[in-house]
Amino acid sequence: xxxxxxxxxxxxxxxxxxxxxxxxxxxxxxxxxxxxxxxxxxxxxxxxxxxxxxxxxxxxxxxxxxxxxxxxxxxxxxxxxxxxxxxxxxxxxxxxxxxxxxxxxxxxxxxxxxxxxxxxxxxxxxxxxxxxxxxxxxxxxxxxxxxxxxxxxxxxxxxxxxxxxxxxxxxxxxxxxxxxxxxxxxxxxxxxxxxxxxxxxx
Amino acid sequence: xxxxxxxxxxxxxxxxxxxxxxxxxxxxxxxxxxxxxxxxxxxxxxxxxxxxxxxxxxxxxxxxxxxxxxxxxxxxxxxxxxxxxxxxxxxxxxxxxxxxxxxxxxxxxxxxxxxxxxxxxxxxxxxxxxxxxxxxxxxxxxxxxxxxxxxxxxxxxxxxxxxxxxxxxxxxxxxxxxxxxxxxxxxxxxxxxxxxxxxxxx
DNA sequence: TAAGTTAGCGTACAGTTGTAAGCTGAGATT
DNA sequence: AATCTCAGCTTACAACTGTACGCTAACTTA
Numbered sequence: 001x002x003x004x005x006x007x008x009x010x011x012x013x014x015x016x017x018x019x020x021x022x023x024x025x026x027x028x029x030x031x032x033x034x035x036x037x038x039x040x041x042x043x044x045x046x047x048x049x050x051x052x053x054x055x056x057x058x059x060x061x062x063x064x065x066x067x068x069x070x071x072x073x074x075x076x077x078x079x080x081x082x083x084x085x086x087x088x089x090x091x092x093x094x095x096x097x098x099x100x101x102x103x104x105x106x107x108x109x110x111x112x113x114x115x116x117x118x119x120x121x122x123x124x125x126x127x128x129x130x131x132x133x134x135x136x137x138x139x140x141x142x143x144x145x146x147x148x149x150x151x152x153x154x155x156x157x158x159x160x161x162x163x164x165x166x167x168x169x170x171x172x173x174x175x176x177x178x179x180x181x182x183x184x185x186x187x188x189x190x191x192x193x194x195x196x197x198x199x200x201x202x
Numbered sequence: 203x204x205x206x207x208x209x210x211x212x213x214x215x216x217x218x219x220x221x222x223x224x225x226x227x228x229x230x231x232x233x234x235x236x237x238x239x240x241x242x243x244x245x246x247x248x249x250x251x252x253x254x255x256x257x258x259x260x261x262x263x264x265x266x267x268x269x270x271x272x273x274x275x276x277x278x279x280x281x282x283x284x285x286x287x288x289x290x291x292x293x294x295x296x297x298x299x300x301x302x303x304x305x306x307x308x309x310x311x312x313x314x315x316x317x318x319x320x321x322x323x324x325x326x327x328x329x330x331x332x333x334x335x336x337x338x339x340x341x342x343x344x345x346x347x348x349x350x351x352x353x354x355x356x357x358x359x360x361x362x363x364x365x366x367x368x369x370x371x372x373x374x375x376x377x378x379x380x381x382x383x384x385x386x387x388x389x390x391x392x393x394x395x396x397x398x399x400x401x402x403x404x
Numbered sequence: 405t406a407a408g409t410t411a412g413c414g415t416a417c418a419g420t421t422g423t424a425a426g427c428t429g430a431g432a433t434t
Numbered sequence: 435a436a437t438c439t440c441a442g443c444t445t446a447c448a449a450c451t452g453t454a455c456g457c458t459a460a461c462t463t464a
Contacts, residue, residue: 002462003461003462006411007411024317025318027316027317030232032451033452033453034451034452043414045413046411049412050411053452109315110315112315113312113315114229115232115312117371151386155387155390155391158361159357159360161364169322181356184398185353185356187398188353188354188391188394188398189357189394191394192391192393192395193390196389204431205431205432205441209441212442234422235421244441244442245442245444246422246423247422247442247443248443251441255422
C-alpha cells in the first residue's frame with residue numbers, strides 16, 4: 001500500500017471512529033481527541049498529522065453528513081418519479097434515512113443547536129441547501145410564486161426535521177405515528193399555501 | 203438572616219450562576235460543578251449541600267425554564283383577549299420572550315436535542331404541555347375536532363420553536379423577517395387545517 | 405544507492421475534573 | 435448555658451485532558 005493510500009485509510013479510520021462515538025449521549029464537543037485517536041487505533045499525537053484540531057474534524061463530519069442528506073433527496077425524487085405520492089414518499093424516505101444513518105442525522109440535529117457557532121452555521125447552511133432544492137422542486141411542480149414556495153418549503157423541512165428528532169428516540173410503532181402526523185401537517189401546509197395563492201390571485 | 207434563609211439564598215446563587223454560564227457556547231453538560239460553585243461564590247464541595255449532583259441542578263433549571271414558558275403563554279392570552287390577532291400577537295410575544303430570556307430559551311432548545319436523555323425528556327414534557335394548552339385553546343376558539351386541533355397545534359409550536367432558534371442568533375432586522383415568515387407559515391397551517399375539516403365534513 | 409520526507413510513537417507536563425475526608429464556626433434547640 | 439446541627443471550608447487524590455518535544459522506520463525522490 002502506498003504512503004498516500006495508507007494516510008487516506010487512517011484518515012477514514014479517524015472519521016469512522018468519531019462517528020461511532022457520537023451515540024445518543026455524546027456530542028462533538030464531548031468527544032476528546034484522545035478518544036477519537038483510540039477509536040481510530042492511533043496515538044493521540046498522530047491525530048495532528050491529519051487534522052489541525054478537533055474543530056477541523058468536526059467540520060469535516062458535518063460536511064459528510066450534508067453529503068448524505070443530499071443523496072437522500074435524490075433518492076426521494078427517484079422514488080417519486082417512479083410513481084409515489086410526493087409527501088408520503090418523501091417522509092417515508094426521510095424516516096428510513098434516520099433509521100439507517102442514526103448517528104449522521106443526530107450529528108446534524110445536535111450541532112444545529114450546539115455550543116459551537118461554527119458548527120451551527122455549517123449545519124444551517126446544509127439545511128438551507130435542502131430548503132432551496134425543495135423550493136425549486138415545488139416551483140417546478142406547482143408553478144407557484146418563488147417566495148411562497150420558499151416559505152412553504154421552509155416550513156416543511158423544519159417540520160420533517162423536528163419529527164425526525166422525535167423519531168430518533170421512538171420505537172417502530174411510535175415512528176409510524178410520528179410519520180403519519182407529519183404527513184398530515186405537510187398536507188395542511190400545502191393546502192394553506194395553495195389557498196393563499198388563490199386569495200392573492202383574486 | 204436565619205440559617206434557612208441563607209441556604210435558600212445560596213441555592214438561588216447556584217441557579218443564577220449556572221444560568222449565567224449557559225451562554226451561546228456552553229451547554230449543561232459543558233459546565234462543571236467547580237465552575238458553577240465558583241460563579242455562586244462557594245467552595246466546590248459545598249455544592250453538595252444543595253444538590254445531589256449536576257444532573258439534579260440541570261433538571262431544576264429545566265423546570266424553571268418550563269415555568270417561564272407557561273407564564274409566556276398566559277401573557278400572550280391576555281394580550282389577545284384585549285384585542286390582538288391570535289397568530290400575530292402570539293409570535294410577537296414569543297419573540298419578545300426570546301429576546302428577554304435568551305439563556306432560558308437556549309437551555310430548552312439545546313437540551314431538547316442534547317446529550318442527556320433525562321434532560322431531553324424533561325424538555326419534551328414541557329413542550330408537550332405547551333402543545334396541549336394550545337390544542338385546548340384552538341378547540342375552544344374554533345370548535346374543531348380535538349385530533350385535528352392537536353396536529354395543528356403541534357405543527358405550530360414546532361415552527362415557532364424552530365424560528366426562535368434562528369432568531370436567537372439574528373440581529374433585529376432579521377428577527378422581524380423570521381417573525382413575518384413564521385406568521386405566514388402558521389396561517390398556512392390554519393387554512394390547511396380548516397380546509398381539511400371542510401373536506402371531512404362533506 | 406543516498407538523501408529527504410513524514411506517519412506514527414512514547415514520554416512528559418500543566419491544567420482541569422469529581423469527590424472523599426475531616427474540620428470549623430455559627431445558628432438552632434433544649 | 436450547654437448541646438446539637440449543618441453550611442461551608444481546606445486539603446488531597448486519581449483520572450482525564452490537549453499538546454510540546456524528539457525519535458524511528460518506512461516510503462519517496464533524486
